[in-house]
Amino acid sequence: MTPKERAQKSAAAMWASDEASKWFGMELVEVDEGHAVLSLTVAPHHCNGHGICHGGVTHALADSAFAFACNSRNVATVAQHTMVSYLAPGRKGDCLTATATEVNLSGRSGIYDVRVINQDDTLIAEFRGMSRTIGGQNFQE
Template identity: 35%
Template sequence: MKKKIDENQIHEKHYEQIYNLVKNDPYAQSLGIKLTKFEAGFAEAMLEVQDHMVNAHGTVHGAVLYALADHAFSVACNAYGKTSVGLSTTIQFIEAAKPGDRISARATELRRNFRTGFYRIEIFHEQSLIATMEAVSYRKDHYFIELNEQE
């Protein structure tokens, strides 16, 4: 019989290796997104809105908000070292942000099983909720970190 893997232990034991991989996302880095918090099933990322990140109305482009939320989601669902990819997302834009604003996204795992994970991502400007995203991840069969026989 196969031993059940304790993914929280994997997160703790391989924290640095997982963290170094997820924080170095090239696309997030190109936008200036910084990972500010990383835990098992939770991630927070921050972005200072630049002048070139706005739409024709002078407010933050929805794609920028989505990219910030998606990065936090990606980090949270890959926190256990198991390759996880986005399966579906739904985003709601509530309020606009402007250049110079510091915005943050917090991804919280609601539930996870062998194949899927369910997440809620909230995007804030200061204490004001400006967008929310619901996301589902697909968890592949392999880990992107090296596990030993005891894990």
């Protein structure tokens, strides 16, 4: 099995049980070893009292991209710590895309950067996630 095939199979297994990402309206666009892309169209129910995309929604999108990237080797992995910087507002109707990239993987710990952009390539947020493997697999291998 190639690394990309393993990442795709791991993502399919995770997506099947990932009710939260589906509930938000996210779509899994692409996955490879240490890499994942998810998207979300900002709907009215994603907007806060200022009429812009709620920061928690943006964070959730980045966090889901992070999750698929750090689980791409079929080793069950969770977030140990995350942080996000909001740089521009997402607006109703925007298509937000979160691209997660592995920065470092050492032992049981990993570091991943996620960039969230809109359809005009405006940078909406930057996210950094630190991961920790917990043992087990997402699918039997």
